Amino acid sequence: MSYFIEDLQPGQIAEYRKTLTEADIVLFAGVSGDNNPMHIDEEFASTTKFGGRIAHGMLSASLISTVVGTKLPGAGAIYMSQNLKFLKPVRIGHTVTARVTVSEVLSDKQRVRLLTECWVKDEKVIDGDALVWVPRRPT
Structure with missing residues (x-):
């Protein structure tokens, strides 16, 4: 589901969950060029x-x-900024839950502030916030 700026309000939450695999690590290293031996x-x-x-x-x-x-x-949203703090390491086999919570809606500028977090079980592994541009509902 996707939202227009008019549909958003503080407190809305969405999540995505993925178990990281060996293939994910290798493919990410290949795509990003980050072959740090800590990962491979x-x-x-x-x-x-x-x-x-x-x-x-x-x-x-x-x-x-x-x-x-x-x-x-959702669809049409454009990142303007993202702040991240890496709190704990994530390992192959961990299931990461990315959670986004609307913290503020700036309707006049078509922007929304988001709390952005990643969790492994009950431990927060990434903490952050983002500013995102969101389209208006077509007239």
């Missing part, structure tokens, strides 16, 4: 404070974009 080399990553490979932070954060572009606000 278990031998290297096992010597770090994380004790093993972790998913790209931006891979988990990209699930927020999925919510913004397909659910809330």
Whole structure:
């Protein structure tokens, strides 16, 4: 479902959930060019404070974009800004829930402020906020 600016109000929430796989990590590394051994080399990553490979932070954060572009606000929404704070590592096999909550609607400017979070079980792994442009209902 997609919303126009007239349909939005503070408190609306939408989510997208995905279990990250080995293929997701490899494909994201290929598309982004981020071949940091923390993500793709278990031998290297096992010597770090994380004790093993972790998913790209931006891979988990990209699930927020999925919510913004397909659910809330949905089709036609355009990112203007996104702030992120990475709180905990995400690993292969973790199920990440990206949650977007409308915090403020700026109808005159066709913008909406969003609280953006990612969770693994009951632990918040990413915290952030975004500003998004949202189309008006056609007349």
